[in-house]
Amino acid sequence: MTHALKTDNSDALIRDKALWMRQQAMKMVYAKQLGHLGGDFSAIDVLATLYFGVLRYDPARPDWAERDRFVMSKGHATGALYTALCAAGYFPQDWLDTYMEHHSKLNGHPNRQYLPGVETNTGPLGHGFPVAVGIAIAGQINGADYRTYVLTGDGEQQEGSNWEAAMTAGHRKLKNLTLIVDRNRLQQGARTEVTNGLDPLDEKYRAFGWDVVEVDGHDYAQLLDTLGAPLGTRDKPLCVIANTVKGKGVSFMEDQAKWHHGVPNAEQFAQAMKELV
Amino acid sequence: MAVAQPTPTPGLDCRKAWAETLEGLAATDERIVVVVNDSVGSSNLGGFQTKFPDRTVNVGIAEQNMVGVAAGLANGGRIPFVSAASCFLSARALEQIKADVAYAGFNVKLVGQSSGIAYGELGATHHSIEDFAWIRALGPITLIAPCDAWETAEAVKWAAAHDGPVYLRLSRMKVPTLDLPGRAFTPGKAELQRAGSDVTIIANGTTVHLAMEAAEALAEESVSARVLNMHTITPLDTNAVIAAARETGAIVTVEEALDRGGLGGAVAECTSATYPVPVQRVGFPGFMPTGSIASLFEEFGLSREGIVSAARIAVRRKGA
Numbered sequence: 001m002t003h004a005l006k007t008d009n010s011d012a013l014i015r016d017k018a019l020w021m022r023q024q025a026m027k028m029v030y031a032k033q034l035g036h037l038g039g040d041f042s043a044i045d046v047l048a049t050l051y052f053g054v055l056r057y058d059p060a061r062p063d064w065a066e067r068d069r070f071v072m073s074k075g076h077a078t079g080a081l082y083t084a085l086c087a088a089g090y091f092p093q094d095w096l097d098t099y100m101e102h103h104s105k106l107n108g109h110p111n112r113q114y115l116p117g118v119e120t121n122t123g124p125l126g127h128g129f130p131v132a133v134g135i136a137i138a139g140q141i142n143g144a145d146y147r148t149y150v151l152t153g154d155g156e157q158q159e160g161s162n163w164e165a166a167m168t169a170g171h172r173k174l175k176n177l178t179l180i181v182d183r184n185r186l187q188q189g190a191r192t193e194v195t196n197g198l199d200p201l202d203e204k205y206r207a208f209g210w211d212v213v214e215v216d217g218h219d220y221a222q223l224l225d226t227l228g229a230p231l232g233t234r235d236k237p238l239c240v241i242a243n244t245v246k247g248k249g250v251s252f253m254e255d256q257a258k259w260h261h262g263v264p265n266a267e268q269f270a271q272a273m274k275e276l277v
Numbered sequence: 278m279a280v281a282q283p284t285p286t287p288g289l290d291c292r293k294a295w296a297e298t299l300e301g302l303a304a305t306d307e308r309i310v311v312v313v314n315d316s317v318g319s320s321n322l323g324g325f326q327t328k329f330p331d332r333t334v335n336v337g338i339a340e341q342n343m344v345g346v347a348a349g350l351a352n353g354g355r356i357p358f359v360s361a362a363s364c365f366l367s368a369r370a371l372e373q374i375k376a377d378v379a380y381a382g383f384n385v386k387l388v389g390q391s392s393g394i395a396y397g398e399l400g401a402t403h404h405s406i407e408d409f410a411w412i413r414a415l416g417p418i419t420l421i422a423p424c425d426a427w428e429t430a431e432a433v434k435w436a437a438a439h440d441g442p443v444y445l446r447l448s449r450m451k452v453p454t455l456d457l458p459g460r461a462f463t464p465g466k467a468e469l470q471r472a473g474s475d476v477t478i479i480a481n482g483t484t485v486h487l488a489m490e491a492a493e494a495l496a497e498e499s500v501s502a503r504v505l506n507m508h509t510i511t512p513l514d515t516n517a518v519i520a521a522a523r524e525t526g527a528i529v530t531v532e533e534a535l536d537r538g539g540l541g542g543a544v545a546e547c548t549s550a551t552y553p554v555p556v557q558r559v560g561f562p563g564f565m566p567t568g569s570i571a572s573l574f575e576e577f578g579l580s581r582e583g584i585v586s587a588a589r590i591a592v593r594r595k596g597a
């Protein structure tokens with residue numbers, strides 16, 4: 001059984017799912033008074049597009065060998081990942097209520113040994129991308145036709161491990177690999193370009209042997225077009241720079257460093273839920 | 278060594294003590310710089326950055342680079358305080374700490390913030406319970422875990438004045454400031470918190486006040502427990518450990534860390550080679566589940582009851 005390949009209705013479906021994911025993530029973080037809403041909300045449109053318009057997977061068989069892989073390298077954005085996996089059918093909705101509770105499977109950062117659909121454990125930044133490169137090399141060696149997608153933060157790109165992975169992928173021409181950079185221009189404490197600038201990020205990846213495409217990371221049509229390409233359409237790995245807004249969808253959270261791990265009070269929660277319709 | 282004047286400020290938390298002390302030192306010592314990994318806020322260094330922007334080196338989210346850069350700053354005559362979450366500082370940059378700091382012997386101060394399970398809910402990647410074992414294994418780094426705000430301030434002052442690598446393992450947790458008359462901080466020298474003759478509880482960091490509570494509870498069942506604050510793991514105060522073994526015949530170690538390789542490991546290595554006595558180690562068994570600090574302390578016996586029962590076992594094992 002396969003899921004989520006693109007149809008004529010994809011745009012509306014993704015919009016629906018993304019809204020539901022934002023609402024759920026907001027509720028989870030409000031209830032627990034912990035989380036990373038800013039990075040959840042910048043990434044949710046990308047994840048909704050992947051799980052409801054791009055990836056081939058079967059939630060009943062999380063270890064299906066031919067599944068497309070999605071690696072959430074920015075593991076702090078569990079509000080995005082867990083709601084996506086839940087919407088995709090990997091686990092029942094009431095599990096979301098246990099977010100970060102004592103012994104919960106919904107750990108503060110994803111753990112593949114607790115939760116189906118999680119490809120690898122992340123949380124320390126700069127881990128997911130090398131693992132994704134390994135998954136892609138396995139696909140190449142196996143002659144398998146699955147595709148591998150990995151999402152990193154933009155601040156995360158400051159970790160050197162990413163550039164080691166980028167070099168390996170470029171060198172091996174991993175055409176089955178797509179890196180998506182959540183380019184919201186903010187990291188934990190400040191803007192990326194003030195902290196340790198990344199621009200011109202596109203030129204860096206081109207120099208490392210990658211194709212590079214820039215998209216609006218909240219535009220489902222652009223995301224579908226770029227991420228949905230079947231295998232065989234490229235001969236290099238693809239870097240998608242998704243220009244996003246941290247905290248996207250809630251006016252007072254948008255583009256504010258303090259909403260990296262800020263949590264809403266009762267009033268802010270009510271306001272946010274009013275806006276998330 | 279001159280006895281430092283204790284200036285306990287009630288209600289001061291360790292993070293505040295760290296930041297205020299460092300700012301004070303930096304005002305008079307031009308050489309002090311901080312090196313951080315997008316961790317200005319989480320290290321409570323906003324004030325430092327405002328006062329000393331030129332002496333704040335934020336390398337971004339790049340811990341290996343951060344520690345290497347610090348070694349270079351030391352080479353250039355600076356006194357770098359590297360400040361990052363202890364989990365990433367110790368784990369991600371371990372080879373830089375080994376080769377560029379410990380082996381090369383640079384005058385770098387490594388400050389592991391929010392250590393132990395301060396980030397309880399964030400899970401095992403963000404728990405820093407292996408740091409004692411890893412840093413201790415490297416040898417020539419003075420490894421200190423202050424137990425309260427006063428000791429944090431003293432340790433920061435000492436580290437700045439000391440010429441050599443230091444790892445300060447700081448907590449995010451609010452802990453009571455211990456009230457001892459004439460208190461002085463001497464690295465490598467255990468602080469006697471309470472006299473006792475039946476068993477010695479050796480603790481450090483956030484667990485010292487729990488050890489004191491446990492000693493009080495033990496007194497009610499007529500067990501006389503000595504309590505040592507072993508703020509320095511490297512170099513270990515072996516004299517105090519051997520004296521505890523000889524004079525009380527049983528030891529309990531308590532640390533907000535893995536139950537092997539750290540304080541308990543150091544004490545057990547010392548006693549087994551000198552004066553073997555039962556040593557019960559209280560700590561965490563390995564990768565931990567998600568949960569609040571309180572729920573995890575309770576579940577894994579870092580509590581008055583947990584320490585009391587470890588002490589009972591240690592006493593029972595005497596002569597067995």
Ligand SMILES: Cc1ncc(C[n+]2csc(CCOP(=O)(O)OP(=O)(O)O)c2C)c(N)n1
Pocket residue numbers: 036038039040042074076123124125126152153154155156157182184186187188246260314315338339340365369
């Ligand atoms: C190795 C490591 N260092 C530091 C952190 C702490 N941390 C968590 S999220 C974050 C900022 C991430 O910024 P970015 O990658 O831009 O993510 P986003 O803006 O999408 O949330 C930091 C520094 C970490 N998780 N891992």
Ligand SMILES: [Mg+2]
Pocket residue numbers: 153154155182183184185186187
């Ligand atoms: Mg970012």
